Amino acid sequence: MKRLRILAALTGVLLCASGVFLWANTTNTNQVMYTVQKIVLPGTTPEYSVISALNNQGQAAGWADMDPSDNLRHPYLYSGGTFTDLGTFGGGSGGGPNGVNGLNNLGQAAGYAEYAGAAGEPHAFLYTGGGLIDLAPNNTTSSANGINDSGQVVGEVLCSDNYTRGFVYSGGTLTVLGATDTTRSTQALGIDASGEIFGIANNRTGNSGSYGWFYSNGTFTNMFSPCVNNCSSVNAMNNLGQVVGGLGFGSRYPFLYNGRTGVMTDLSQGSAFPDNGGTATAINDNGQAVGWVNGNVGVEEVGFVYSGGTITNLYAWAPASNGDYRNEPDTINILGQVGGRAIVGGSNDSFHAYVYSNGVMTDLNTLIDSTLGITLGNVSRINDLGQIAASDYNYAYLLTPVLNVTSTHSGSFSPGQQSATYTLTVTNSPSAEQSTSGTISVTETLPAALTLVSMNGQGWTCASNTCTRTDSIGVGASYPAITVAVNVAGGATSPQVNRASVSEAGVQLGNAIDSTVIQALGSSTVTASNATAPFSTNSRNVTLAATVSAGGGPVNGGTVQFNVSGIGTATSGTVTNGNASASLLVAGNIHAGSYPINAVYSGTTGIAGSSDATKSLVITNAVPVITWANPPDMIAGSALGSGQLDATANVPGTFVYTPPAGTVLPQGSNTLSVVFTPNDSTDYSSTSATAIVNVDPGPGSTSGHPQFVVTRTLSRNASNNIVVVATVTNTGSQPAMALSAPYVTLNSCKLGSFTPISGPSVPGSIAPGASAQSTMTFPGSAGASGATVPLTINGSWFLDIGSGQAYGSDGGSFGSTLRTLLP
Amino acid sequence: MKNIIPILAIAITAAFAAQAGVLDISLDQSTLTGSSGSVLEFTGTLTNTTDSVLWLNGDDYNVLISDPTSYAFDDSPFYDNTPSGYLDANGTTGDIGLFNFTIFSSLAPGNYDGSFTVTGGAGTDSQDILGSVDFTVQVTAAGQQNTAPEPGALPLVAIGIGVLLARKRFGA
Numbered sequence: 001m002k003r004l005r006i007l008a009a010l011t012g013v014l015l016c017a018s019g020v021f022l023w024a025n026t027t028n029t030n031q032v033m034y035t036v037q038k039i040v041l042p043g044t045t046p047e048y049s050v051i052s053a054l055n056n057q058g059q060a061a062g063w064a065d066m067d068p069s070d071n072l073r074h075p076y077l078y079s080g081g082t083f084t085d086l087g088t089f090g091g092g093s094g095g096g097p098n099g100v101n102g103l104n105n106l107g108q109a110a111g112y113a114e115y116a117g118a119a120g121e122p123h124a125f126l127y128t129g130g131g132l133i134d135l136a137p138n139n140t141t142s143s144a145n146g147i148n149d150s151g152q153v154v155g156e157v158l159c160s161d162n163y164t165r166g167f168v169y170s171g172g173t174l175t176v177l178g179a180t181d182t183t184r185s186t187q188a189l190g191i192d193a194s195g196e197i198f199g200i201a202n203n204r205t206g207n208s209g210s211y212g213w214f215y216s217n218g219t220f221t222n223m224f225s226p227c228v229n230n231c232s233s234v235n236a237m238n239n240l241g242q243v244v245g246g247l248g249f250g251s252r253y254p255f256l257y258n259g260r261t262g263v264m265t266d267l268s269q270g271s272a273f274p275d276n277g278g279t280a281t282a283i284n285d286n287g288q289a290v291g292w293v294n295g296n297v298g299v300e301e302v303g304f305v306y307s308g309g310t311i312t313n314l315y316a317w318a319p320a321s322n323g324d325y326r327n328e329p330d331t332i333n334i335l336g337q338v339g340g341r342a343i344v345g346g347s348n349d350s351f352h353a354y355v356y357s358n359g360v361m362t363d364l365n366t367l368i369d370s371t372l373g374i375t376l377g378n379v380s381r382i383n384d385l386g387q388i389a390a391s392d393y394n395y396a397y398l399l400t401p402v403l404n405v406t407s408t409h410s411g412s413f414s415p416g417q418q419s420a421t422y423t424l425t426v427t428n429s430p431s432a433e434q435s436t437s438g439t440i441s442v443t444e445t446l447p448a449a450l451t452l453v454s455m456n457g458q459g460w461t462c463a464s465n466t467c468t469r470t471d472s473i474g475v476g477a478s479y480p481a482i483t484v485a486v487n488v489a490g491g492a493t494s495p496q497v498n499r500a501s502v503s504e505a506g507v508q509l510g511n512a513i514d515s516t517v518i519q520a521l522g523s524s525t526v527t528a529s530n531a532t533a534p535f536s537t538n539s540r541n542v543t544l545a546a547t548v549s550a551g552g553g554p555v556n557g558g559t560v561q562f563n564v565s566g567i568g569t570a571t572s573g574t575v576t577n578g579n580a581s582a583s584l585l586v587a588g589n590i591h592a593g594s595y596p597i598n599a600v601y602s603g604t605t606g607i608a609g610s611s612d613a614t615k616s617l618v619i620t621n622a623v624p625v626i627t628w629a630n631p632p633d634m635i636a637g638s639a640l641g642s643g644q645l646d647a648t649a650n651v652p653g654t655f656v657y658t659p660p661a662g663t664v665l666p667q668g669s670n671t672l673s674v675v676f677t678p679n680d681s682t683d684y685s686s687t688s689a690t691a692i693v694n695v696d697p698g699p700g701s702t703s704g705h706p707q708f709v710v711t712r713t714l715s716r717n718a719s720n721n722i723v724v725v726a727t728v729t730n731t732g733s734q735p736a737m738a739l740s741a742p743y744v745t746l747n748s749c750k751l752g753s754f755t756p757i758s759g760p761s762v763p764g765s766i767a768p769g770a771s772a773q774s775t776m777t778f779p780g781s782a783g784a785s786g787a788t789v790p791l792t793i794n795g796s797w798f799l800d801i802g803s804g805q806a807y808g809s810d811g812g813s814f815g816s817t818l819r820t821l822l823p
Numbered sequence: 824m825k826n827i828i829p830i831l832a833i834a835i836t837a838a839f840a841a842q843a844g845v846l847d848i849s850l851d852q853s854t855l856t857g858s859s860g861s862v863l864e865f866t867g868t869l870t871n872t873t874d875s876v877l878w879l880n881g882d883d884y885n886v887l888i889s890d891p892t893s894y895a896f897d898d899s900p901f902y903d904n905t906p907s908g909y910l911d912a913n914g915t916t917g918d919i920g921l922f923n924f925t926i927f928s929s930l931a932p933g934n935y936d937g938s939f940t941v942t943g944g945a946g947t948d949s950q951d952i953l954g955s956v957d958f959t960v961q962v963t964a965a966g967q968q969n970t971a972p973e974p975g976a977l978p979l980v981a982i983g984i985g986v987l988l989a990r991k992r993f994g995a
Contacts, residue, residue, distance in 0.1 A: 632845060632873075634951075634952070638951045638952040639950070639951060641944060641945075641949065641951055642944075642945055643845070643944060643945060643951060705887060707885045707938060708883070708885060709883045709940060709942065709952060710883060711942070711950040712950075731952070732885075747891060748891070790902070794891060795891075796889060796890075796891050797889075798889060811887075811889040812885060812886060812887045812888060812889060813885075813886055813888050813889065813890070813891040814883065814884060814885040814886070815883065815884050815891075815896055815898075816881060816882065816883040816884075816942075817881055817882055817898050817902070818880060818881035818942070818950070819880050819881060819902070819908060819947075821947065821948065
């Protein structure tokens with residue numbers, strides 16, 4: 001791009017040499033850094049316009065000719081590209097005093113407008129809500145001179161004693177401030193954010209014999225006391241009650257007067273010409289002031305910037321042909337950008353408008369499109385955004401930087417907050433004519449209550465409070481954002497204003513203003529919930545939950561971190577409607593027990609964090625899994641054994657069955673139960689299970705009758721004889737007509753080929769489902785220990801159905817043979 | 824000399840199954856007929872219905888005969904035909920002799936119901952009831968033959984008569 005511009009310039013020179021001058025004039029030769037808006041009513045051909053006020057919303061106000069034929073001077077407001085004629089109270093046909101003197105950041109304007117008629121006197125007005133308010137309808141003449149951001153207006157009214165008196169208009173009421181003394185007229189010129197007023201006291205007949213005054217809490221203070229005549233001029237006041245002007249008696253010098261402390265500071269000390277007269281023209285809210293000191297012949301005026309007790313002299317580029325050598329700063333914004341005019345050499349009137357910052361004074365005419373055909377000669381205002389009100393002495397122009405920086409933040413900050421962030425974005429305006437060129441630099445300017453922690457952004461090289469880069473972006477494009485982290489002082493008041501500025505090729509251009517609410521955090525209450533999870537050998541996720549409230553309602557925003565002692569940490573998503581939950585990974589084999597939860601709420605905008613450490617995650621005993629299918633049906637007379645009592649578990653442990661093994665169950669459905677006691681009683685609990693087993697009746701053909709099944713146990717006695725205990729079980733049923741249980745006798749028993757040497761004893765009556773035992777002893781010679789020998793037991797039974805009468809075919813008989821392993 | 828019931832019964836295809844149990848006992852014929860001196864041979868198949876080995880450790884019988892001296896119950900075929908003492912999982916013995924019933928003269932003619940039960944289980948010492956089967960002994964008067972053959976046995980009877988006639992005709 002730079003090469004293209006050089007080529008264009010060379011081409012222009014060559015074409016001029018060829019006589020094609022018009023073509024050369026239509027080629028821009030500048031790196032255009034400002035758009036230029038001529039302040040005139042569209043569609044008119046006015047003779048002049050003036051910007052007298054420029055606020056931080058980019059609104060300009062002043063006065064302008066609307067039509068050369070009537071020479072009418074109208075107050076106007078220019079806002080967002082719209083030019084509004086504020087009108088008059090009916091007068092102004094004579095080109096009289098109509099205009100705006102003050103414009104606050106709410107777009108409210110203060111000024112003066114003529115009434116119609118013979119008197120044609122101007123009246124102070126407040127322009128608000130789209131209309132003019134006559135602030136002093138009962139006074140013949142008045143004027144409004146200043147307005148603060150609270151809508152308080154100051155000015156002067158002509159009173160009945162023909163003295164003008166300062167006034168303050170506030171909340172719909174105009175209050176005359178009274179007289180500093182009975183021989184003076186007073187004019188209130190400005191009012192700061194605190195309602196402090198400064199003004200001038202004049203002889204009733206004119207400005208001679210004036211002195212500046214500061215008015216606060218009902219008291220006038222003569223800034224130059226004891227001087228009362230021809231003392232000074234006063235020009236401006238900032239929001240700190242600091243007034244600047246020029247002292248015109250004794251040791252003449254530009255001054256800065258602190259209305260709150262009464263301290264007068266000579267701003268000429270350290271300048272090129274101390275105590276040689278001059279004036280301070282403007283002061284910003286950082287106490288930085290600009291003005292000029294009078295010099296000697298050939299060096300008429302030397303500009304200065306006063307900042308923190310240090311004077312920087314501003315000289316003209318070159319003397320005029322008559323030797324005049326002047327630099328007159330007229331305005332300074334919050335970031336120290338200065339606007340003014342300076343001699344560029346040549347004729348005596350050859351002033352050029354300039355902007356000065358960071359030690360660089362740049363002719364504004366080199367920063368605008370050279371094809372516009374205008375020469376800017378002065379700067380009257382520069383706002384905190386870096387917009388400039390300039391003039392070519394005929395018309396006013398509003399210059400807006402094409403390279404801008406914005407600062408944004410989320411919500412409000414809180415006192416003591418750490419690493420709060422701003423986001424800075426640099427954009428080459430869609431209205432720009434060219435891509436950016438040269439080094440781009442962004443500088444952070446934090447208020448005292450904010451401390452810079454860091455600045456960084458993709459492609460930016462950041463050090464301290466400045467980030468730079470050299471790559472170019474096109475029209476309408478933005479560089480990657482810069483994130484600025486700051487710490488907020490514990491005692492920070494609200495609001496705090498973050499400011500940032502961007503410069504291109506060393507020229508400071510757009511500024512960001514980011515007013516930030518500092519809000520003490522409200523308290524919050526986080527309430528965690530107890531949680532439980534069974535012991536497991538496997539890892540698993542457990543949901544933890546909490547509620548967060550503040551001010552009696554649920555909270556939205558922030559997160560809750562759950563710290564579970566001995567297990568781990570999980571963080572919720574954004575708290576929504578007061579609810580937070582997180583999934584905690586619990587490793588396998590963490591023993592059963594209680595693990596404290598500390599739930600920590602992070603806090604959110606305007607709400608402080610909180611914590612709750614009263615709840616726990618309880619790992620409960622796991623319940624073993626018992627597997628026990630219903631056993632197959634049993635046949636009556638069978639004893640419970642491993643075929644039925646065969647429950648298994650997923651962990652080691654002990655089974656206790658009810659009824660136990662060996663039990664002969666009755667016919668029908670029987671419920672079996674088991675209690676399982678795990679070996680690991682720390683992590684597992686005992687549990688139980690049941691199974692159903694059906695006991696079927698005995699063989700069908702003998703159903704309805706007793707049936708007998710014989711089981712046995714064998715042992716050897718002291719004589720080595722073999723003792724057999726036979727258990728005879730009635731697996732059948734009782735005939736309906738029988739009165740007594742079947743009576744059983746054993747009549748033929750053998751162990752191998754051996755008969756008992758004693759017994760068998762008589763089992764006797766055995767009811768259905770019951771058993772009886774019979775003991776018999778066989779000689780030890782029946783077989784050696786470990787030999788398998790058949791044991792045969794036979795018996796018979798009969799029923800008594802009454803009166804000793806047997807049932808059926810006199811009862812029945814039975815037998816049993818068992819493969820028997822000899823003891 | 825034992826009066827063995829002719830084996831006409833093998834032609835009868837119907838099986839006589841036991842009640843439900845882990846051991847299925849299926850008799851080839853659940854009713855056998857004889858008279859005094861007859862030895863009735865009950866045959867059948869034992870089938871392990873489980874997926875585990877079943878030890879066949881013993882047997883029991885019951886008959887509605889009050890006089891144990893009027894008959895003899897011989898279960899030696901069961902032991903002889905299950906010499907290993909066990910059945911493999913889902914295994915079967917095939918058709919084997921299970922027990923013999925001998926009719927003595929003191930046993931009056933009539934029908935006598937009984938049951939045959941096998942005991943055992945998972946081990947060699949188990950004595951659970953594994954399965955049972957019913958049977959009937961039909962005692963006839965001496966000299967009285969069996970009742971008419973089952974219809975399914977008629978072809979075999981005819982063949983048998985034919986063979987006898989042929990032998991007589993050809994002097995074989």
